[in-house]
Amino acid sequence: MIDWGAIFSNAAVELISPTTAAYALAALGLAIHFGYTGLLNFGQAGFMALGAYGYAISTLSFGFPVWAAVLVGIGASVIFALVLGIPTLRLRADYLAIVTIAAAEIVRLLFTTNTFEPITGSANGLSGYKGGFAALNPIPDGTYGFGPFEYNAYDWWLRIVAWTIVILACLFTWQIMRSPWGRVIKGIREDEDAVRALGKNVYFYKMQSLILGGVFGTIAGMIFVLPRAVVPSNYQTSLTFFVYAILLLGGAATILGPVIGSMVFWVLLSFFSGFIARAVEAGWIPFLTSIQAGQLRFILVGVAIMLIVIYRPQGIFGNKKELAFVK
Amino acid sequence: MSSNSVPTGKPVKTVDMHIGEAVPGCKKKDPILVVDDVSRTFGGLKAVDVEHLEIPRGAITALIGPNGAGKTTLFNLLTGFDKPDTGSWTFEGTPIGGMAAFKVARMGQVRTFQLTKALGLLTVMDNMLLGAKAQVGENLFRAILPFLWRQQEADNKVKALDLLTRFKLDTKKDDYAASLSGGQRKLLEMARALMSDPTLVMLDEPMAGVNPALTQSLLDHILNLKAEGMSVLFVEHDMHMVRHIADWVIVMAEGKVVAEGDPHEVMRNQAVIDAYLGQHHDEDLGEDPDAEKEHVGAIKELLDDEL
Numbered sequence: 259m260i261d262w263g264a265i266f267s268n269a270a271v272e273l274i275s276p277t278t279a280a281y282a283l284a285a286l287g288l289a290i291h292f293g294y295t296g297l298l299n300f301g302q303a304g305f306m307a308l309g310a311y312g313y314a315i316s317t318l319s320f321g322f323p324v325w326a327a328v329l330v331g332i333g334a335s336v337i338f339a340l341v342l343g344i345p346t347l348r349l350r351a352d353y354l355a356i357v358t359i360a361a362a363e364i365v366r367l368l369f370t371t372n373t374f375e376p377i378t379g380s381a382n383g384l385s386g387y388k389g390g391f392a393a394l395n396p397i398p399d400g401t402y403g404f405g406p407f408e409y410n411a412y413d414w415w416l417r418i419v420a421w422t423i424v425i426l427a428c429l430f431t432w433q434i435m436r437s438p439w440g441r442v443i444k445g446i447r448e449d450e451d452a453v454r455a456l457g458k459n460v461y462f463y464k465m466q467s468l469i470l471g472g473v474f475g476t477i478a479g480m481i482f483v484l485p486r487a488v489v490p491s492n493y494q495t496s497l498t499f500f501v502y503a504i505l506l507l508g509g510a511a512t513i514l515g516p517v518i519g520s521m522v523f524w525v526l527l528s529f530f531s532g533f534i535a536r537a538v539e540a541g542w543i544p545f546l547t548s549i550q551a552g553q554l555r556f557i558l559v560g561v562a563i564m565l566i567v568i569y570r571p572q573g574i575f576g577n578k579k580e581l582a583f584v585k
Numbered sequence: 586m587s588s589n590s591v592p593t594g595k596p597v598k599t600v601d602m603h604i605g606e607a608v609p610g611c612k613k614k615d616p617i618l619v620v621d622d623v624s625r626t627f628g629g630l631k632a633v634d635v636e637h638l639e640i641p642r643g644a645i646t647a648l649i650g651p652n653g654a655g656k657t658t659l660f661n662l663l664t665g666f667d668k669p670d671t672g673s674w675t676f677e678g679t680p681i682g683g684m685a686a687f688k689v690a691r692m693g694q695v696r697t698f699q700l701t702k703a704l705g706l707l708t709v710m711d712n713m714l715l716g717a718k719a720q721v722g723e724n725l726f727r728a729i730l731p732f733l734w735r736q737q738e739a740d741n742k743v744k745a746l747d748l749l750t751r752f753k754l755d756t757k758k759d760d761y762a763a764s765l766s767g768g769q770r771k772l773l774e775m776a777r778a779l780m781s782d783p784t785l786v787m788l789d790e791p792m793a794g795v796n797p798a799l800t801q802s803l804l805d806h807i808l809n810l811k812a813e814g815m816s817v818l819f820v821e822h823d824m825h826m827v828r829h830i831a832d833w834v835i836v837m838a839e840g841k842v843v844a845e846g847d848p849h850e851v852m853r854n855q856a857v858i859d860a861y862l863g864q865h866h867d868e869d870l871g872e873d874p875d876a877e878k879e880h881v882g883a884i885k886e887l888l889d890d891e892l
Contacts, residue, residue, distance in 0.1 A: 430729065442723055457688075470725075
């Protein structure tokens with residue numbers, strides 16, 4: 259009656275999809291901000307938007323090669339982090355939250371407004387920027403893989419690049435967090451005045467953390483748009499909240515947490531959406547139309563995340579010991 | 586104020602540090618910190634208004650005064666945690682007025698806090714290592730290359746373990762600092778400050794909230810700082826402790842320095858008694874006889890209790 263095989267294989271596809279990789283990388287950036295430094299960045303969607311538009315605009319409007327387009331995106335997010343950080347990092351943490359959430363919306367609205375339509379494509383967004391990335395593909399044409407993981411050469415190329423970046427970012431983050439630099443960063447999370455009293459330039463460290471996590475978000479934004487088009491409505495505040503959900507799911511101050519959290523999130527989302535759509539078709543849920551059913555998956559994912567946060571508040575990889583001392 | 590919280594051995598006092606009369610703002614023979622015309626107002630309240638103040642080198646100086654006298658505000662100003670409205674001060678001859686807190690700390694003037702700031706979710710060892718100065722691996726780019734900082738890290742660990750052993754915290758080195766008791770956190774904060782080899786240690790109420798069993802060991806540690814050649818400036822309310830370990834006492838009231846001197850002399854100073862009890866403390870106002878009795882008891886204890 260219900261095609262369970264299709265539901266499961268569609269869910270399994272999400273395990274290594276570029277979108278999962280993009281969310282994992284964005285969540286890793288937030289782990290640096292929130293989990294390690296204690297910076298409440300609610301504007302990760304803004305960093306992702308800058309990556310997506312930075313890449314697409316410099317490719318389409320200026321004909322930049324891939325590496326230059328990537329650098330433009332990263333440069334834009336560094337400037338964005340400086341603009342956010344210079345006025346707010348000296349203040350209490352909650353000010354950063356307010357400023358980042360507003361700044362991310364400003365970025366999205368600037369990309370949506372009709373004024374810059376020739377460059378940004380306004381609400382329709384941008385497409386047709388993938389040529390340069392596809393041209394770098396060393397994999398010969400054809401279809402590869404097995405079971406649900408069967409893709410053409412471009413899709414494999416994209417997955418390989420995306421996950422390589424995620425793995426490198428994880429290794430990088432792991433290395434810096436166990437270094438003296440990471441110790442200062444974690445100290446700032448605990449009490450920045452104490453760290454200041456020990457002769458560390460707290461403001462400078464917070465700025466480095468904001469830039470680093472933001473750049474991760476920006477690269478995530480680029481990976482995010484390579485399998486699809488750039489659409490401004492993708493960068494609403496809810497994107498930031500999904501990334502936060504992934505982070506808390508996996509464990510806030512962990513390296514693997516964001517990656518596994520992203521996989522769990524997307525597999526669950528795909529599973530629920532497949533299951534509900536087919537259950538409605540089969541008449542199991544008579545009071546729902548298929549359009550309503552499309553929204554129900556977010557409710558179910560929300561419930562699943564709530565259960566995890568209630569019964570495993572440290573996340574999948576978090577250290578249980580830390581919880582004993584939460585104020 | 587039970588006498589069992591007071592250490593038994595009599596510490597060696599440093600004497601004869603000032604030039605001329607022991608009056609507020611008097612010159613010291615070898616000052617480490619010299620403060621001039623520092624003021625700080627909060628709204629209409631002048632919290633600190635110090636004309637001139639010198640802190641002697643190689644001695645333990647206590648900063649006392651009733652609640653609201655401006656002691657902690659002066660502390661915050663001197664360590665760069667607050668900005669003064671006016672004034673300047675020099676540390677070892679270098680002007681540091683208005684300098685950022687982290688730069689002040691790097692110069693060798695470290696502080697602790699009244700409300701202990703142990704970094705709870707870091708291990709005791711990580712707390713200690715954070716105190717070490719000039720760490721190569723604290724630069725983001727060098728942090729990626731462990732061979733650049735591994736040796737320095739190992740050296741710092743040896744030093745940290747040595748300090749932890751002295752403070753009897755070595756068995757706790759892998760525990761989260763959050764699992765320590767209040768007194769142990771005070772010890773950890775002091776040990777952590779020592780990781781940077783400071784020349785002036787500023788302790789904000791080191792005894793506040795410490796179990797009497799740990800008081801003795803804390804006092805000994807403070808005396809050790811002096812024995813190792815460091816200068817100490819501390820804020821304290823416990824008069825027994827002040828008298829016991831301080832070489833010099835500075836009394837503040839309403840933002841001003843009202844008296845300075847040897848701990849035994851200064852407690853007899855009329856300005857000090859007035860500051861603590863009010864100028865009319867011996868006149869019967871007939872309002873609260875119990876409180877009055879308590880105050881008189883307290884001051885008698887201060888005057889009579891010779892150790």
